[in-house]
Amino acid sequence: MFVHNGEHMFGRILTVTIVALVLWAVFARSSDASGPEQRYVVQPHDTLWSIAAERYADPREGVYELRQRNGLRSTVIVPGQTLVLP
Numbered sequence: 415m416f417v418h419n420g421e422h423m424f425g426r427i428l429t430v431t432i433v434a435l436v437l438w439a440v441f442a443r444s445s446d447a448s449g450p451e452q453r454y455v456v457q458p459h460d461t462l463w464s465i466a467a468e469r470y471a472d473p474r475e476g477v478y479e480l481r482q483r484n485g486l487r488s489t490v491i492v493p494g495q496t497l498v499l500p
Contacts, residue, residue: 452499462489469499 454465466476477489479500491497 454497454499456491456493456495456497458493460491460493462486462491465497 456465462477462480463473466473466480470476470479480486480497481489483500484497
């Protein structure tokens with residue numbers, strides 16, 4: 415049986431690609447910058463807006479993220495309450 419050099423090269427490229435994909439899948443890390451959860455204890459006079467303004471360029475996005483992460487139905491928070499920071 416006669417096989418062209420190009421067919422051998424295709425097989426090699428395919429093998430290298432599959433090995434690279436498997437290695438990437440095994441060793442890839444999450445890129446969401448996740449680490450240990452950060453918690454914040456609400457202080458007197460804190461608002462979701464003031465907390466978000468310290469951590470986000472756009473506080474509106476921060477308020478939304480804080481509410482989602484902590485399961486808050488409103489923007490009301492109280493001193494002593496612990497929030498998980500996104």
